Amino acid sequence: MIQAITKQQSGSALPLSRPQLPKAPTGIQGLDEITGGGLPKGRPTLVCGGAGCGKTLLAMEFLVRGAIEFDEPGVFMAFEETAKDLTKNVASLGFDLDGLIAEKKMVLDFVYIERSEIEETGEYDLEGLFIRLGQSIDSIGAKRVVLDTIESLFAGLPNPLILRAELRQLFRWLKDRGVTAIITGERGDNTLTRQGLEEYVSDCVIVLDHRVSDQTSSRRLRVVKYRGSTHGTNEYPFLIDEDGISVLPVTSLGLQHEVTTDRIPSGIARLDTMLGGKGFFRGSSVLVSGTAGTGKSSISAHFVDAACRRGERALYFAFEESPSQIMRNMRSIGIDFEQWVDQGLLRFQATRPAFAGLEMQLTMIHKATVNFNPQVVIVDPLNGFIIGDNMTEVKSMLTRLVDFLKTKKISSMFTQLISSGATQGTDDLAVSSMIDTWLVLRDIEVGGERNRGLYIIKSRGMAHSNQIRECLLTDRGVELCEVYIGAGGVLTGSARLAQEAQELASKLTRKQEIDRRQIELESKRRALDAQIAALRAEFEVREAEAMKIIAQEEAQATQLVQERVEMGLSRSADL
Amino acid sequence: MTTQFAKPAEAYVLRLYVAGQTPKCIKAFVNLKKICEEHLVEKYQIEVIDLLENPKLAGGDQILAIPTLVRRLPEPVRKIIGDLSDTERVLVGLDLKRKK
Numbered sequence: 001m002i003q004a005i006t007k008q009q010s011g012s013a014l015p016l017s018r019p020q021l022p023k024a025p026t027g028i029q030g031l032d033e034i035t036g037g038g039l040p041k042g043r044p045t046l047v048c049g050g051a052g053c054g055k056t057l058l059a060m061e062f063l064v065r066g067a068i069e070f071d072e073p074g075v076f077m078a079f080e081e082t083a084k085d086l087t088k089n090v091a092s093l094g095f096d097l098d099g100l101i102a103e104k105k106m107v108l109d110f111v112y113i114e115r116s117e118i119e120e121t122g123e124y125d126l127e128g129l130f131i132r133l134g135q136s137i138d139s140i141g142a143k144r145v146v147l148d149t150i151e152s153l154f155a156g157l158p159n160p161l162i163l164r165a166e167l168r169q170l171f172r173w174l175k176d177r178g179v180t181a182i183i184t185g186e187r188g189d190n191t192l193t194r195q196g197l198e199e200y201v202s203d204c205v206i207v208l209d210h211r212v213s214d215q216t217s218s219r220r221l222r223v224v225k226y227r228g229s230t231h232g233t234n235e236y237p238f239l240i241d242e243d244g245i246s247v248l249p250v251t252s253l254g255l256q257h258e259v260t261t262d263r264i265p266s267g268i269a270r271l272d273t274m275l276g277g278k279g280f281f282r283g284s285s286v287l288v289s290g291t292a293g294t295g296k297s298s299i300s301a302h303f304v305d306a307a308c309r310r311g312e313r314a315l316y317f318a319f320e321e322s323p324s325q326i327m328r329n330m331r332s333i334g335i336d337f338e339q340w341v342d343q344g345l346l347r348f349q350a351t352r353p354a355f356a357g358l359e360m361q362l363t364m365i366h367k368a369t370v371n372f373n374p375q376v377v378i379v380d381p382l383n384g385f386i387i388g389d390n391m392t393e394v395k396s397m398l399t400r401l402v403d404f405l406k407t408k409k410i411s412s413m414f415t416q417l418i419s420s421g422a423t424q425g426t427d428d429l430a431v432s433s434m435i436d437t438w439l440v441l442r443d444i445e446v447g448g449e450r451n452r453g454l455y456i457i458k459s460r461g462m463a464h465s466n467q468i469r470e471c472l473l474t475d476r477g478v479e480l481c482e483v484y485i486g487a488g489g490v491l492t493g494s495a496r497l498a499q500e501a502q503e504l505a506s507k508l509t510r511k512q513e514i515d516r517r518q519i520e521l522e523s524k525r526r527a528l529d530a531q532i533a534a535l536r537a538e539f540e541v542r543e544a545e546a547m548k549i550i551a552q553e554e555a556q557a558t559q560l561v562q563e564r565v566e567m568g569l570s571r572s573a574d575l
Numbered sequence: 576m577t578t579q580f581a582k583p584a585e586a587y588v589l590r591l592y593v594a595g596q597t598p599k600c601i602k603a604f605v606n607l608k609k610i611c612e613e614h615l616v617e618k619y620q621i622e623v624i625d626l627l628e629n630p631k632l633a634g635g636d637q638i639l640a641i642p643t644l645v646r647r648l649p650e651p652v653r654k655i656i657g658d659l660s661d662t663e664r665v666l667v668g669l670d671l672k673r674k675k
């Protein structure tokens with residue numbers, strides 16, 4: 001990753017590839033990233049540190065992983081522990097040294113030096129050591145060698161001048177042989193190593209540190225020097241656990257996360273509606289803050305449940321409650337975590353934050369995430385990390401955590417307890433700048449009772465509701481419902497119910513009123529119709545009469561004319 | 576300074592580890608023979624092991640420095656490194672002389 005940055009910075013579009021120093025990968029989680037590929041191949045590396053820092057372990061892991069993962073057999077030349085002790089000590093890490101030795105992938109050589117048994121009587125050199133080492137290397141074709149710890153020679157052999165000359169010779173000899181070597185040394189007061197080995201081994205120097213601050217211990221690793229290669233120069237925390245060493249590299253050298261536009265549901269239908277209708281962006285970070293007892297964990301439980309239903313894996317980091325307690329509590333709101341745990345989709349990791357230093361916590365989270373590879377991560381709650389006055393460190397740790405999760409496109413949800421005296425919009429940890437979506441659960445105290453309200457302070461990249469919804473924890477899960485804005489302000493809880501009942505009653509009354517009026521109207525219409533019918537009937541009668549009279553008159557008129565004509569005819573008048 | 580030379584009670588079995596015919600190794604052998612003839616007389620046995628020819632034998636006696644003289648018998652095993660030019664120290668190392 002570091003090499004990639006270098007290439008980017010070069011800026012040119014030339015396809016020339018720069019020759020990189022050949023490196024021997026260590027296989028140790030995180031160390032290869034820091035060193036840009038591993039230790040320098042064919043050259044000696046110095047690993048120094050105080051007692052109990054993990055030098056022997058680092059060297060041993062380098063060899064074992066080299067033998068198993070990279071097919072490079074190795075020779076471990078031990079000056080301090082016997083072969084049997086070493087084998088026993090690393091067995092707990094799952095390294096089967098006896099097996100590797102039997103397969104000719106490793107040689108474990110214990111060099112015994114006892115000062116009191118040795119008498120110096122003139123000139124000598126360390127050819128014996130060279131022969132032994134050469135013999136071991138040739139017997140299995142080793143490509144890796146560890147000398148742990150070569151400073152024992154200084155304790156054992158009386159003449160430091162001869163020793164120094166021979167050591168110079170040794171490292172030259174190792175380089176000629178082309179083996180990648182790790183030399184371990186004890187930390188000195190003013191020098192890196194007590195005997196000043198860094199003069200001879202100066203291709204790559206790694207310093208291990210184990211310090212205690214505020215009663216918690218933390219382990220750090222630093223690549224002091226790496227000739228011929230860029231490397232991360234900061235101190236990186238690492239931890240030693242049942243799988244060996246894990247180093248936590250700085251994951252974001254630049255804010256280069258890629259994002260998707262996929263949306264995932266929160267598990268609460270009305271919350272999704274408040275979030276522009278579709279839920280959170282995949283790979284975004286969500287902060288749920290609220291005062292005590294407002295339902296933050298319940299909201300994260302829904303999120304997990306929704307993820308598991310989709311068949312995605314979820315990793316739940318619990319810092320306050322044990323997993324069984326969480327599962328029991330969530331059952332009361334109708335969420336069954338056990339089925340997901342049984343199916344392997346949900347994993348809990350519960351520790352007290354005070355158990356280990358911040359860096360260690362981060363490394364453990366990092367490691368668990370890399371191993372389980374979830375799509376959703378919950379951290380519940382964040383507050384446990386604040387011990388004493390370490391706010392800046394907590395913030396730095398959280399920045400790295402959020403960055404790490406985003407780079408892996410893991411959707412994350414953090415819960416945070418805020419003190420009840422705090423005003424809206426503040427957060428103790430000042431993490432809101434890193435968060436994409438911020439939900440706040442708030443107490444609404446009115447009319448002698450406390451109800452919970454939920455609202456969205458921000459949600460980057462989407463339209464979201466600005467309404468406060470009342471948040472109810474029922475046995476069917478978290479339900480959000482409308483908050484009533486009545487004449488007295490925001491109403492929740494029983495006031496809301498009262499208001500709802502009242503509105504229902506008045507609605508009923510109105511309906512009844514409408515019905516009544518309609519009936520009235522109907523009867524008026526009927527009356528009117530009847531009147532009209534009567535008038536019409538009368539009119540028809542009159543009309544019939546009039547028509548009759550008209551007919552009669554016409555008939556008479558015609559008759560008259562007819563009679564005149566007949567009269568005329570009968571009188572034979574001249575017409 | 577009075578020195579006491581203890582006469583060896585039993586035979587000495589000595590092993591000299593060398594690496595090829597370097598000047599140091601030759602010198603060590605010569606010195607060894609001289610010391611043995613002087614102080615051990617008949618009761619000694621020298622074995623010369625060349626590690627360039629038999630590298631596997633270096634591990635057995637835990638040899639680091641060349642040349643190394645190992646006194647195998649009488650017990651305990653003692654190791655003397657160097658070309659054996661410091662006779663006094665050799666004798667102390669072989670337990671043939673007590674330091675005052």
